[in-house]
Amino acid sequence: MYGLINFVSVILYSTQENMSYQERKSIVSLISTLLIFGSYCLYVYNARSGGNFSSDDLQFWASAILVLIPVSIVAKIIIAIIFSIVHKLATNEAEPAFSDELDKLIGLKAVRTSHYVFVGGFLLSVIAVAFNQPLQLMFVILAVAGFLSEMAGHLTQLYLYRKGV
Numbered sequence: 001m002y003g004l005i006n007f008v009s010v011i012l013y014s015t016q017e018n019m020s021y022q023e024r025k026s027i028v029s030l031i032s033t034l035l036i037f038g039s040y041c042l043y044v045y046n047a048r049s050g051g052n053f054s055s056d057d058l059q060f061w062a063s064a065i066l067v068l069i070p071v072s073i074v075a076k077i078i079i080a081i082i083f084s085i086v087h088k089l090a091t092n093e094a095e096p097a098f099s100d101e102l103d104k105l106i107g108l109k110a111v112r113t114s115h116y117v118f119v120g121g122f123l124l125s126v127i128a129v130a131f132n133q134p135l136q137l138m139f140v141i142l143a144v145a146g147f148l149s150e151m152a153g154h155l156t157q158l159y160l161y162r163k164g165v
Helices: 002-012 021-047 058-089 102-129 135-163
Strands: none
Touching: 002 058, 021 058, 021 135, 058 102
8 A cells, every 4th residue: 555655646746746736636536446446346356256247146236336335435535635645745735725716617517527427327227228138237337337437527627627627
């Protein structure tokens, strides 16, 4: 864990001195989302004995999704705390105490993009069930849609902070 924190701090603080706090936070959120979802996929793969999935094991898929939600929330909180500490140590700057209108507008646009991606994934999962695909596919599509929507929101934030609104 210490090695990952050191790696991220070197990337964020030595290569891009002109990055804002919000851009750095978006990059850390992207990396943490990738790590959390990758760990989740590995957990699901190993829990199903190397990929032996059965379409009638809906209880596993429902509990796997229910585990993903709180674990992801707790991990994001811990990562945000670690990011704040590393940011303070690396730059000797405090986290901005307020968000201005630009921050709020960018946040709203990122949430909109995130919701569009998730709704698209939800519709795709419903279409899959309507065409007699296994129900496990619906759970997989929903999990991937959640991951992609979160990534889309962070990428939108990063793009808008770089480009401007």
